[in-house]
Amino acid sequence: MTDHPGNKAYSGYYNRPAPAEPQPLTETGPGTPGGEYLRRFWHPFLMSEELGDTPKLVRLLGEDLVLFRDGSGRLGLLHRPCVHRGTSxxxxxxxxxxxxxxxxxxxxxxxxxxxxxxxxxxxxxxxxNFCQGAYPVREYHGLIFAYMGPPELTPEFPLYDCFTYPSNNRLVPFSLSMPCNWVQIVENASDPIHNVFLHVIVSGAQFAPHFAVPPALEFVDTPLGFLCSAVRRVKDSVFIRAGEIIMPNVAQFIGGGAMRDEDELAVAGFLTRWATPLDDENSLYIGYIHFNDINGQTANCDEGKVGLGRLNLIGQTADRPYVERQREPGDYDAVGSQGAIANRKTEHLGTTDRGVVLFRRLLMRGIKAIADGETPALPRIYPAGPVRSYAHTMTMRAPAGATLGQGETKLLGEFGRRVAKIVVETDTLPPEERERVARQRVRELLDTTGEKATTGEVAAAPA
Ligand code: FES
Ligand SMILES: [Fe+2]
Incomplete structure (x- = not known):
């Protein structure tokens, strides 16, 4: 701490938050570097049920547009003002x-x-001689997506492997409004440590009681983004929950609450969601809840809790009474209260913010790539199947006291990093085989780690 008066107690007078300034990474509008980058991807922006038989005025990436379905069932997304004389x-x-x-x-x-x-x-x-401005639209499982970039660069529509795995998976769409810039929503997904505080210690166990155990955190690259891996020792098991960020604005999570009694490694979906920018200060939190046996959302779960303005996770909307939100805040409150555009100039990042830093770095890299005329990493449909995804959960039995104890943060982290790499390395296999092979490799890794640790052969992993 220096002698600057702003670094001392009662420093409010000297240390007022500076006003937010425009930041390239939060821009969404046409012609801005950030907006041009975002325009290279498909984004969901409406639930199918929101479109009736009259046109729907929508805002997307700072543009005012009109969506409609014509008499033959086709969707059109046109610039709002008529190209003749501007009537909406x-x-x-x-x-x-x-x-x-x-x-x-x-x-x-x-x-x-x-x-x-x-x-x-x-x-x-x-x-x-001319046309009305229009963008291509796709409809998939109750959500409507648009691509707003150069038509000659239209990417393939991203169909992720977890959409159709396991075979009985059902995608139930939802859409929530967030009164803030889209980057804050992705940063929240890049920040697993908030599960400990916001979702357990502060607000009670909103999702799962074992989230209270402080995890070792690791961030591992994937072809399209990165994994945020939280590794915990919980009683007689090592438990991993690895959420996935797919650049620029997709996050996928699996499970979260379900710890099994037997060994488990699953690469599947629980929640896939986009932070879709409506403009710089408003976003949608829009995507799918996966209903399947792997993630505990079985056929018996209540799909009625998922939909327009509804999600079967507490704290994702402004619907609760204000005082209740103050006493037990959720993601909506934590993220929305950072401001319409969070002021990153006044932040003080810590070591657990590594995922946030990594996301910003990848975002700036993507924005620069577009500005330099390069092609960003795009979801690719593999010849053998859909786009690969990597969100995973793992529970492995490991008797307490053998190794990987809760205090062995570096060892736990290194184990989680190696598990994540196994999940990445096995991505060419069909989903079921991938899980089986990965589970076997992870079990062997854990057994070997245990032997070495008890004989003192495992050096602590680099921080
Ligand atoms: S036809 Fe649209 S403004 Fe004239
Ligand atoms: Fe959260």
Whole structure:
């Protein structure tokens, strides 16, 4: 601590938070470096059930757009102002093919092509000279996605392996509003240590009681982002929960509460969600809950708790009474109260913020790649199947006292890092075989670690 008066007790006068400044990493609008990067990916922005038979005004990446479904069932996402004289297409009339502007009847196809300009003379060529701005749209399991980048660079639509594994997996869509920049939402997912405090010590066991055990944290690269691995010794088991960040704005989690009595290693989904920017200060927390036997969300769970403005996890919305949210705050309160755009100039990062730092580094790298004319890492559909994902949970029996005790943070961390690498290395295998092979390798690794540790041969892993 220096002699600066701002570093002493009662320093409020000297140490007022500086006002937030624009930051490239939080920009979402067209023409900004951050916005251009985000425009290279598909983003979900609406639940299918939110679209009725009239056009829907939406905001996405700082642009005002109109979504509609035409008479033949196709979706169109067009710039809001009609290219003729600017009337909003939210007042347009969906036609059998496309949408007709209410003001002078111009008819636009879902791709923005002008099909008719009825008030113009028959000889008019005006309709072939330009188009209404439009973006491609995809609908998947109750969510509607858009791609807003250069059409010649449209990436494949990302179908992740965990969407269809296990075979009885059911994706139930949801969408929640967050009054803040999208980066804060991803940072929250990159920060496993908050599970200990926000979700157990402060607010009671919101998700799982063993989250109270402070974990060893490791962050491991994947082809599209990184894993946030939290490793705990819980009674007679070593327990790992590794959430996944897929750049730029996807997070996947598995399990979280379920600790089994037998050895388990599962690579599957519990929650897949996008932090979709509506603009710089508003986002959607939108995605799927996976209902399957692996993650404990079985067919008997209540799907009715998942949907528009609803999620079967406490603390994700503003719905609870304010005083209750003060006494038992959740993610919505912690993340939203950082401000519409968190002021990163006034932060003081600690060692447990490594995931946040890693995410920002990857984000800035992606933004720079686009600015330099390069292609960012994009989800790729593998020849043998869908996009690979890596979120995993592991429970391995390991008698307490043998090794990897709760105090052996470095050993626990190194074990978690090696488990994560095994999950990455086995990604070419079909899901079931991948889990079986990975489980076997991890069991062997744990047994070997145990032998070496008891004979004093395992050096502490580098921090
Ligand atoms: S403003 Fe849309 S047709 Fe004239
Ligand atoms: Fe959380």
């Amino acid at each position: 297409l939210e007042y347009g009339i969906p036609a059998e093919r496309g949408i007709r502007c209410c003001y002078h009847g111009w008819l636009f196809d879902v791709d923005g092509t002008i099909l008719e300009t009825p008030a113009e003379p028959a000889s008019s060529r005006i309709h072939v």
